[in-house]
Amino acid sequence: MSIEVKNIIKTFGTFKALENIDLKIETGELIALLGPSGSGKTTLLRIIAGLETADQGDIIFHGKDVKDAQTKDRNVGFVFQHYALFRHMTVFENIAFGLRVKPKDVRPTEEQIKAKVTELLKLVQLDWVANRYPSQLSGGQRQRIALARALAIEPKVLLLDEPFGSLDAKVRKELRQWLRRFHDDLHITTLFVTHDQEEALEVADRVVVMNKGRIEQVGTPENVYHNPANVFVLNFLGNVNLFHGRTEEGSADATTKKIYVRPHELTVTRQPVSARSIKAKISFINPAGSVVRIDAVASDGQSVQAEISQEEYKSLKLQRNEEICLTPKNIT
Amino acid sequence: MAVHLRSEPVWVRWTLIGMALAFLGLFIFLPLSMVFITGLNKGIAVYFKSINNPDALSAIRLTLITALVAVPLNLIFGVAASWAIAKFDFYGKSFLTTLIDLPLSVSPVISGLIYVLMFGAQGPFGTWLRDHGIKIIFAPPAIILATIFVTFPMVARELIPVMKAQGNDEEEAALTLGASGFQTFWRVTLPNIKWGLLYGVILCNARAMGEFGAVSVVSGHIRGQTNTLPLHIEILYNEYNFTAAFAAASLLAMLALVTLFAKSLVEYRYRAELKAALRLENHG
Numbered sequence: 001m002s003i004e005v006k007n008i009i010k011t012f013g014t015f016k017a018l019e020n021i022d023l024k025i026e027t028g029e030l031i032a033l034l035g036p037s038g039s040g041k042t043t044l045l046r047i048i049a050g051l052e053t054a055d056q057g058d059i060i061f062h063g064k065d066v067k068d069a070q071t072k073d074r075n076v077g078f079v080f081q082h083y084a085l086f087r088h089m090t091v092f093e094n095i096a097f098g099l100r101v102k103p104k105d106v107r108p109t110e111e112q113i114k115a116k117v118t119e120l121l122k123l124v125q126l127d128w129v130a131n132r133y134p135s136q137l138s139g140g141q142r143q144r145i146a147l148a149r150a151l152a153i154e155p156k157v158l159l160l161d162e163p164f165g166s167l168d169a170k171v172r173k174e175l176r177q178w179l180r181r182f183h184d185d186l187h188i189t190t191l192f193v194t195h196d197q198e199e200a201l202e203v204a205d206r207v208v209v210m211n212k213g214r215i216e217q218v219g220t221p222e223n224v225y226h227n228p229a230n231v232f233v234l235n236f237l238g239n240v241n242l243f244h245g246r247t248e249e250g251s252a253d254a255t256t257k258k259i260y261v262r263p264h265e266l267t268v269t270r271q272p273v274s275a276r277s278i279k280a281k282i283s284f285i286n287p288a289g290s291v292v293r294i295d296a297v298a299s300d301g302q303s304v305q306a307e308i309s310q311e312e313y314k315s316l317k318l319q320r321n322e323e324i325c326l327t328p329k330n331i332t
Numbered sequence: 333m334a335v336h337l338r339s340e341p342v343w344v345r346w347t348l349i350g351m352a353l354a355f356l357g358l359f360i361f362l363p364l365s366m367v368f369i370t371g372l373n374k375g376i377a378v379y380f381k382s383i384n385n386p387d388a389l390s391a392i393r394l395t396l397i398t399a400l401v402a403v404p405l406n407l408i409f410g411v412a413a414s415w416a417i418a419k420f421d422f423y424g425k426s427f428l429t430t431l432i433d434l435p436l437s438v439s440p441v442i443s444g445l446i447y448v449l450m451f452g453a454q455g456p457f458g459t460w461l462r463d464h465g466i467k468i469i470f471a472p473p474a475i476i477l478a479t480i481f482v483t484f485p486m487v488a489r490e491l492i493p494v495m496k497a498q499g500n501d502e503e504e505a506a507l508t509l510g511a512s513g514f515q516t517f518w519r520v521t522l523p524n525i526k527w528g529l530l531y532g533v534i535l536c537n538a539r540a541m542g543e544f545g546a547v548s549v550v551s552g553h554i555r556g557q558t559n560t561l562p563l564h565i566e567i568l569y570n571e572y573n574f575t576a577a578f579a580a581a582s583l584l585a586m587l588a589l590v591t592l593f594a595k596s597l598v599e600y601r602y603r604a605e606l607k608a609a610l611r612l613e614n615h616g
Contacts, residue, residue, distance in 0.1 A: 075510070076508060
């Protein structure tokens with residue numbers, strides 16, 4: 001089912017949570033809403049689910065305005081950041097909940113419910129926890145049960161709020177790939193909220209970058225990463241290329257206009273190689289990782305970060321406090 | 333050595349324990365047992381006769397009716413108020429919270445007096461009520477009203493912290509799964525608050541049956557008609573009818589013991605449930 005968000009405005013008191021949000025999501029897409037905290041991404045997700053009402057604007061599901069429809073009638077699967085599993089019910093009953101509360105005439109029989117729950121438990125690879133309580137599960141297991149519960153009502157849209165936010169790094173990576181494969185199999189229109197750039201770029205078909213209640217850019221991961229619409233997007237997505245270290249853009253003021261360069265787009269040499277080269281003094285080297293991260297202070301006092309390969313690092317034999325030259329690659 | 337260093341010397345420990353026990357004995361066990369001893373000192377036959385007479389039975393009946401009306405009403409009100417306060421943000425929320433606590437800070441005499449002023453012969457509704465033959469003051473309705481007022485905060489105060497701690501997440505999850513408001517309350521909210529609710533109801537019931545001050549003001553003390561058990565005891569005592577007074581008092585004392593027992597049972601069940609969940613978590 002396609003989702004159209006039209007000119008949504010939402011304020012909390014004097015705080016503008018969302019300002020004129022327009023967004024169109026095609027059937028079967030996997031979309032990431034990416035932004036720092038307070039950017040309005042969760043609010044937008046909750047408005048789509050009907051858990052929050054917009055001050056203005058329309059939400060259209062497959063050509064039908066659902067602005068005035070209640071949450072329970074929207075048929076969206078929602079996975080909450082902290083899972084929100086029913087603590088007094090077993091895993092089985094949690095997943096069966098959506099089926100048991102259906103109106104009498106469309107409610108499945110006990111056997112049908114049992115079959116459906118078993119099928120969903122198999123789908124999330126947790127069929128052995130049916131009789132446990134949520135408190136007896138690990139974070140990653142709870143997350144998958146929450147997903148199975150949301151899927152039980154066969155939603156046309158799946159909304160996930162920071163689905164991997166409170167999991168540790170390793171589980172998070174596994175579940176992320178699992179979500180991608182899962183989406184490829186089921187093709188439910190899916191929106192997930194995240195503040196993790198890597199997560200968004202790795203999983204989503206398209207990324208919606210949000211900031212301060214506005215959409216900064218919408219595009220494929222490749223597109224937003226390589227052709228950022230503005231400085232904010234560049235900055236926000238910059239961190240991701242240096243997953244094994246940390247990163248910020250290097251600024252080379254060799255020409256009159258400002259040029260933003262990512263750390264891996266800098267060449268490190270002992271001698272200047274072009275007019276654009278700038279001199280800098282190494283303040284820190286982190287050789288642990290797949291690339292070597294170098295922090296340096298340029299002659300004008302600005303701090304610069306660069307990334308070079310292990311081979312380059314070995315052949316250059318760089319030391320702390322040494323003078324180096326940094327040259328941006330591929331600047332046209 | 334380390335063990336000795338960490339704990340107090342033996343004589344300090346025993347002095348403290350002894351003081352606590354002596355205090356409890358002097359101020360609680362001794363008076364409580366005096367109730368039963370005095371009630372029974374003319375024999376078991378007199379004891380039962382003092383309870384099994386029309387005035388006493390009528391007092392017991394009125395007390396039970398009062399509790400039977402006040403407790404369910406406060407249960408409904410308590411759940412509604414704590415639901416509103418814990419789960420929603422609205423204008424005047426802190427005022428409502430303060431208002432709920434008001435009966436606890438107001439003297440019971442005032443709690444009774446406000447109903448006399450409102451529904452009494454001189455009150456704004458007095459003439460109208462008299463013309464229509466409705467008796468509120470010096471009749472059971474006023475007793476029930478005063479009891480509701482006094483026990484007003486009991487359920488809500490137990491539930492608000494519980495509901496606040498649990499947040500909205502599970503209710504919202506239920507809504508996204510297609511549950512109606514009622515289904516959400518019945519299947520999700522209520523099971524989560526049931527022990528807190530039961531605890532509040534037990535306290536509310538104990539207070540409703542034992543309330544003296546507010547009820548005394550509005551009752552009119554008509555024997556066999558508007559006396560609750562606490563008022564009945566006072567009248568007997570003022571008439572130097574100690575055996576009968578203490579026999580009736582022993583009923584209230586027993587109610588207190590039953591309340592105490594039920595309270596610990598609820599706490600015990602609640603803890604056992606939590607413990608079981610935790611134990612399974614550790615081993616699972």
